[in-house]
Amino acid sequence: MTERSAKLVFWAGTLVSLVLFLAMTADTHRHFAALTHADRLDERVVAGKRAFELRNCNDCHTILGFGAYYAPDLTRAYARVGEETIRSRLERPAQVLASSWRKMPQQHLSAPEVEAIAAFLRWVSEIDNHDWPPQDSEARWRASTRRLLATAALSPGAALVQQGGCLGCHALGESGGRVGPRLEWIGARRDAPWIAAYLADPQRFTPGTSMPALGDVPAAQREVIAEFLVSLAPIRGREP
Template identity: 35%
Template sequence: MNKRQARHFAIGATVVASAAFLGLTLDSHRQFDQLTHADKITAEVKRGKDVWHKNNCINCHTVFGEGAYYAPDLTKITKLRGATYLTAYLRDPSRFYDETRHRRLMPKQDLSERDIGDLIAFLDWVSNVDNQNWPPRPLLVSGATFPGSDAAPGQAVAPGGRPVASGYDPIALGEHVFRNAAPACVACHSIAPGVNLAGPSLAGLAARSAALLKSGAYHGKASDLAGYIRESVTAPSAHLVPGAMYSAGGASFMPPGYGKDLTPAQIEQLVAYLSSLK
């Protein structure tokens, strides 16, 4: 290739690359309203964005990967924590996390109830934006893991860490649901004794549940272990676990939509897995 040919090649490549970039940019702008659900931007969402900026939440948190990385990314927080939990948390974060035990402490912002509601509306709008699963960042602060929550997503593992060879083992399939449901159960529950996250540890769940059903303190409708676990998944407010971290105003912090979002088969697989946690 001589100099003239090289020059023509460079100019042609630049023109093609520029045209491709311009086309992709225009196509992105064409889809922005659909991808961001612009029709869902209400007055509450706009005011919630103002609350977010006024309280400098971005100094510690990120959304869409933008912000500080001192605290968890909140892009999908409402998918992992329901409005009931987030409301109680924003009222008084110290009820949920202790700096000494959990190595984190969110300052109490003294937000009004309206501010809290609008902020959650903003974060809920953020969580529904189609961001193509970017950034691929977990809820936990970078580098932090809790026992019982650090297995690879989708890994079929029986209690005790034994890999399961058969893809049809109901316990292995239930383990997969536990780690891959939306939101993932493992985002709020550990299977390690004494490690309570947003929800109580599920270590020893079978024995504790059997004792609860016999104690007279149970207020739900189940009559056996499988029924109690099934009820806890599909109707989490039927029986409330004592503790300010887990419920408020007679409603569980656990998302109520698993009964609709999971298939009957997935629920039974999850019941099989949780029943195995002796």
């Protein structure tokens, strides 16, 4: 190949790459409003973003690929832990995260700021960003949970979870609410004795939580529920 031919190949490749890049960028911007659900971007969400930036939350957390990796990624935090958990951690980090080696600072947020940041994180979690980040993949949750529950659905623990109305607040696979953390996430982070103790007296671990105490449920049944939640850990893998 001559020098002239090499230059032609280089410039042709560069030009084609540039055209493709510009075309993909234009296409992304064309769908941007739909992908980000811009119609849900209200004043409270904007206020939450401003509070998030004012408190320098990105110094420890990553969100939409931007920030540090000292603390958990917040892109899908709302889907992962639910609204109540987000609020309690913002309001009382020292109490809620007392057993964690990470030390989330007390920011002394006002009630409106807490509500706004929760709304902001909810909006971010609903952005269509091709199911990123992978550790919080909704598709992964659904697929792996479906396989596991095919055999676990008949277990005593699964039956107690359904009968106790746990899915009214907690998500599991494709079902459940978003008030509290996903059940797969709980089972991946805590062992059975801790979960059983929490079920008996949630206020001792998370003051102010709306989680009802199951102290009147026999200890053996609480242990069965705890073991079932821990059995869901293969779905998520152990998280920090």
